Amino acid sequence: QKEVEQDPGPLSVPEGAIVSLNCTYSNSAFQYFMWYRQYSRKGPELLMYTYSSGNKEDGRFTAQVDKSSKYISLFIRDSQPSDSATYLCAMSPNTGTASKLTFGTGTRLQVTL
Amino acid sequence: DVKVTQSSRYLVKRTGEKVFLECVQDMDHENMFWYRQDPGLGLRLIYFSYDVKMKEKGDIPEGYSVSREKKERFSLILESASTNQTSMYLCASGGTLGYTFGSGTRLTVV
Numbered sequence: 001q002k003e004v005e006q007d008p009g010p011l012s013v014p015e016g017a018i019v020s021l022n023c024t025y026s027n028s029a030f031q032y033f034m035w036y037r038q039y040s041r042k043g044p045e046l047l048m049y050t051y052s053s054g055n056k057e058d059g060r061f062t063a064q065v066d067k068s069s070k071y072i073s074l075f076i077r078d079s080q081p082s083d084s085a086t087y088l089c090a091m092s093p094n095t096g097t098a099s100k101l102t103f104g105t106g107t108r109l110q111v112t113l
Numbered sequence: 114d115v116k117v118t119q120s121s122r123y124l125v126k127r128t129g130e131k132v133f134l135e136c137v138q139d140m141d142h143e144n145m146f147w148y149r150q151d152p153g154l155g156l157r158l159i160y161f162s163y164d165v166k167m168k169e170k171g172d173i174p175e176g177y178s179v180s181r182e183k184k185e186r187f188s189l190i191l192e193s194a195s196t197n198q199t200s201m202y203l204c205a206s207g208g209t210l211g212y213t214f215g216s217g218t219r220l221t222v223v
Contacts, residue, residue, distance in 0.1 A: 043214030
C-alpha cells in the first residue's frame with residue numbers, strides 16, 4: 001500500500017463547477033501538506049501549503065486537512081478552463097532532515113466550456 | 114523571479130551512452146532533488162542532496178548517480194543509459210515549506 005493515495009481521474013467538470021480533489025495517507029507523522037498544479041509538459045508548481053489540521057483559503061482555492069481521518073482536500077470554486085491540469089498532493093513529516101516530500105500520483109482535471 | 118533551470122527540455126540518447134542532466138537553482142536552497150515522473154507511477158525520488166558534496170539515495174537510485182560540487186548546481190548522471198530510463202526527469206530545490214521545480218527534461222533512450 002502506498003503512503004499517499006490519490007485518485008488518478010480524469011475528472012471532467014463544466015466551467016463554473018466546484019471541484020473537490022482528495023488524498024488519503026497512512027503515515028501519522030505527516031505534518032506539512034501541499035498541493036501542486038502541473039500543466040502538460042511543465043514542472044509542478046506549488047499551489048497551496050498548510051501545516052497540521054484546518055483550512056486555508058487563497059482566492060478560489062481552499063485546502064483542508066483532517067489529520068484524524070488522514071485525509072486532505074483541495075476545493076476549487078468557480079472552476080475555469082485554465083484550471084485544467086494535474087493536481088498532486090504532497091506531504092512531509094515534522095523533521096529537518098532534508099525535508100523530503102511524499103507525493104500522490106496526481107489527479108488529472110479537465111474543465112470544459 | 115526565482116528559478117530552477119534544467120539544461121535541456123528534450124533529449125534523445127542511445128542505449129549505453131553516458132547521460133548528464135544539469136540543474137541550477139538561484140534561491141540559495143540547501144536541498145535539491147531529482148525525480149522521475151512516469152504515467153501511473155507519479156513522482157519517484159532518485160537522489161537528493163542537503164548540502165554541497167552530500168548526497169542521499171532516494172527510492173529508485175539504481176542506474177543513476179549524482180554530483181553536487183556547488184550549492185546551486187545538482188547533476189544527475191546515467192552511467193549507461195537503458196530504454197527503461199526513458200522518462201520525464203524533474204529537478205527541484207527547497208524544503209518542508211515546498212519545492213520549486215524545473216520545467217523537466219523529457220529523456221528518450223533508443
